[in-house]
Amino acid sequence: MSGHGRPDTTTLPQLPHARVAIVAASWHQQVMDGLIDGALRACREAGVEHPRLVRVPGSFELPVVADRLARDHDAVIALGVVVRGGTPHFEYVCQAATDGLSRVALDHGVPLGFGLLTCDDDQQALDRAGLPGSVEDKGHEAAAAALATAEVLAGLGRPQASPGPRD
Incomplete structure (x- = not known):
């Protein structure tokens, strides 16, 4: 756990009209409560008054719900915990959730806070x-990253249609 090179997230963009969703797994309740509190605090600091909170059973389920939320939200924050055990289950769940969440962000062009x-x-x-x-507040960090990226994307404007093939 390095933290070396971490960006400053003490000043968040003000996005009072942003539609933000948080999707959070249910395993490891004490840890999840902390992650959710951190994400909600970041949303409040950015002026987002009513982020939508959706709970799912586990981290494996994060991508499918994040995919649905990305259709009508400006940013999605995904929060979960996977603790290594004595079987390969850890690697499968981590890889599937990571790949799925990356795909959601790219498929929808919506910032996805990876928590x-x-x-x-x-x-x-x-x-x-x-x-x-x-030592760290990964819920706040994930939300701050999603909100900062939403501000960047808003500043870039809408993508232009690609020109057709040339004759």
Whole structure:
């Protein structure tokens, strides 16, 4: 857990009209409560008054719900926790969730805050959850990244249609 080179997220863009959704897994409730609180705090700091919060069973389910939310939101924040166990299940879930969330962002052109903790043990998850005594606040960081990217995309305007083939 380095944190070296982390961008400053103390000043968030003001996006009072942004439609923001948070999709959060349900496993590891204490960690998830911290991640959700951090994401909601970042939304408030950016002037987003009513982000939509949707809960899913686990991290594997994050991409399909994020995909639906990306259709009518300006930013989606995905939060989850996967803790390594003694089977390859960890790698499968982490890879599937990561690939799925990346695809959602690219398919919809909507910023997706990546708040999926992939940890070797419970303590690593607690250290990143933004709880009292935590070293990092990955929920806030994921939301801040999505909101900052939404501001960048808004500044770029709508994509232009590609010109047709030349004769």
